[in-house]
Amino acid sequence: MHWITIIVIGIAANLDNLGISLAYGVKQTKIPISSNIIIALISAIVTYIAVIAGGTIIEYISPSTASLLGSLLLCAIGLWTLLSNLFSKQESLKNPDLIDKDKNHIISSREAITLGFILSANCLAGGIGIGANGISATWTVISIGLFSILTVGIGSHFGYMLTKTFIGKYSNYISGFMLILIGIYEIFA
Template identity: 70%
Template structure:
């Protein structure tokens, strides 16, 4: 009995690590699309500006995950996990159907955030861009918090993949936009969230 319980705990923890990595990727695939748009327009995103975007995403994610984790105080962990999983599935389906989180407006006119039109996203300009891009971390963060998944590691995962996707996208814009991921980043993001929700539901 003890061995069985220990096995279940280990399996649950390993599933959480997979979820943490996948949520970091899924939440930032749109950022890859935005980075590609800037790369094609030859608008540079310096390392400091990219870091600012990542930090803002981490802050928003922390607030959302913390808010989601408070659900455990009012309902059972099993019910909270189910609600969080269903929310992830819903977000995934919504993303697939409506493309709501693809930030099409920014992708079509990335120069909107380059206020001084110097083809460089400054630190100040990156703050505004960061808050817009982090919007898709809110609902997902609440769902992750409800599932009882580590706040700190989820936040770190979001920050790391935000920095990577924006940086890679803006640097290799014209090259990556023709790839499968570049064309269907929003759809892949929605599919990943859907898979994460289903995995968490039955873990």
């Protein structure tokens, strides 16, 4: 089994979660456990669908070609993540007030659904690449779900302190590099 890939993809897919929860922590906006779980469930569901879709690709092309395409897709997603500051998704990540519509400094269940879908974009594309590589959907979903809960919980708790750190400032870049490294690792694994 590809345990290293499963763990690293769980971390890489959730660095945006860490970044947004840090931003909320700084603004003293709370993300209750129920909202955190909703975000994690959405990421897990999106990942599962993507991994199954990626796994379906294997049925139509050879496993080695599917693995290569999946690895290249992970590299491409990593590159896209590195360049994602140019895309509109980042507006929600840079300005957390766009999600907290009622301005009560609490991310409600309804707001968590919106946030969950925004944050699951990495999971969708990465899941297709993982599925095409034949990596376990179950363990990938568990990894992404657990790391989602951890990163959102840690980020919102330590928001003010961690926003000033290397991870807080460069979470998009770290995530992109990690995805590229996973893709390269899977090409040669």
